[in-house]
Amino acid sequence: MATWLVTGGAGFIGGNFVLEAVTRGVKVINLDALTYAGNLQTLASLEGNPAHVFVHGDIGDRELVARLLAEHQPDAVLNFAAESHVDRSIDGPGAFIQTNVVGTLALLEAVRDYWKTLQGEAKEAFRFLHVSTDEVYGTLGDTGKFTETTPYAPNSPYSASKAASDHLVRAFHHTYGLPVLTTNCSNNYGPYHFPEKLIPLVIARALAGEPLPVYGDGKQVRDWLFVSDHCEAIRTVLAKGRVGETYNVGGNAEKQNIEVVQAICALLDQRRPRADGQPRASQITYVTDRPGHDRRYAIDATKLRDELGWEPSWTFEQGIAFTVDWYLENQAWVNGVLDGSYRLQRIGTEG
Structure with a gap:
């Protein structure tokens, strides 16, 4: 049985990744600080499963990370932990x-020191996979896509912090020889998404009969990637990726924000129509744009397809319908986030 140390495994993408990994027979040591976006209810189905060891802790805690590495001897470390x-x-x-730069540095140092203790095949096979974002590349005009060689030009404190973490990962490979892989993904969506993000926010507010806020003119373009496709891409890169390389992961689904909101409204009109018969699109409200809002992101995932054979298997239409249905069927999970009760939960934690 393979053993992976997954950081940030109670978050949205990390949580989905952990659930799928355990289902596929991997033992997961799951380290998460349980900040506001960490939700142990996402992992409730793994309670009591010996293949899942949850540890409440911070990637910046070098002592804790070193202990986990020594105790569990993972074959790989996958870093999802991020604000x-x-x-x-x-x-x-x-x-x-603090989390994305200082924390990633501490994690890299601990992993480097662990990797140096490995011998033979274990050392040769070990990987550190860093999960990042397309936002490090900045913004695009009406044409073109981000490739792995696009210069970094982050425009928000978030994307600047992720860009810094990417550079640290690269530096640890070139300076110390640490066998790293980096993935830069487009906008994810799907089950267990924290309801502050666009798609789950619109679903929750639409059901509550509240205004649906859309920044600016709503014509900002994002490439939407179904989270399960992203998890498969990460497993593919981990298994077959060339050490030291970066792989962009996209969903081949460019949509304007307003198109995404309208698609959700149409699906909810079919599945959960308003009592007054009015379309949920009537709840759309345009609000002042966020400062420095990037206009367009688009991912060119040709390298990942040509080198490693990965392509997304979900269309946006399939993925958004599945996502809306999931939220309708899992209102207890959503309500636990909205009322804050999810923060009181602890499932077999150690650390």
């Missing part, structure tokens, strides 16, 4: 620097 909300980074950039 990741642009609006929050505008209001309070310090937390983003």
Whole structure:
């Protein structure tokens, strides 16, 4: 049985990744600081499963990370841990620097020291995979896509902190020889997404009959990636990626924000129509744009397809319908986030 140390495994992408990994027969040591976005209810189905060891702790705690590495001897470390909300980074950039830069540095140092103790095949096979974002590349005009060689030009404190972490990962490979891999993904969506992000926020507010806030003119373009496709891409890069390389992961689904909101409204009109018969699109409200809002992101995932054979298997239409249905069927999970009760939960934690 493979053993992976996954950081940030109680978050949205990390949580989905952990659930899928355990299902596929991997033992996961799951380290998460349980900040506001960490939700142990996402992992409730793993309670009592010996293949999942949850540890409440911070990637910046070198002593703790060193102990976990020595005790569990993982074959790989996958770093999902990050502060990741642009609006929050505008209001309070310090937390983003602390977790995404200082924390990543501490994690890299601990992993480097562990990797140096390995011998033979174990050392040869070990990998550190760093999960990052397309936002490090900045913004695009109406044409073109981000490739792995696009110069970094982050425009928010969040993306600047992720860019710094990417550079640290690269530096640890070139300076110390640490066998690293980096993935830069487009906008993820799917089950267990924290309801401050666009898609779950719109679903929750639409059901509550509240205004649906859309920044500016709503024509900002994002490439939408279904989270399960992203998890498969990460497993593919981990298994087959070339050490020291970066792989962009996209969903081949460019949509304007307003198109995404309208698609959700149409699905909810079918599945959960308003009592007054009015379309949920009537709840759309345009609000003042966020400062420095990037206009367009688009990922060119050709390298990942041509080198490693990965392509997204979900269309946006399939993924958004699945996501809306999931939220309708899992209102207890959503309500636990909205009323804050999820923060009181602890499932077999150690650390």
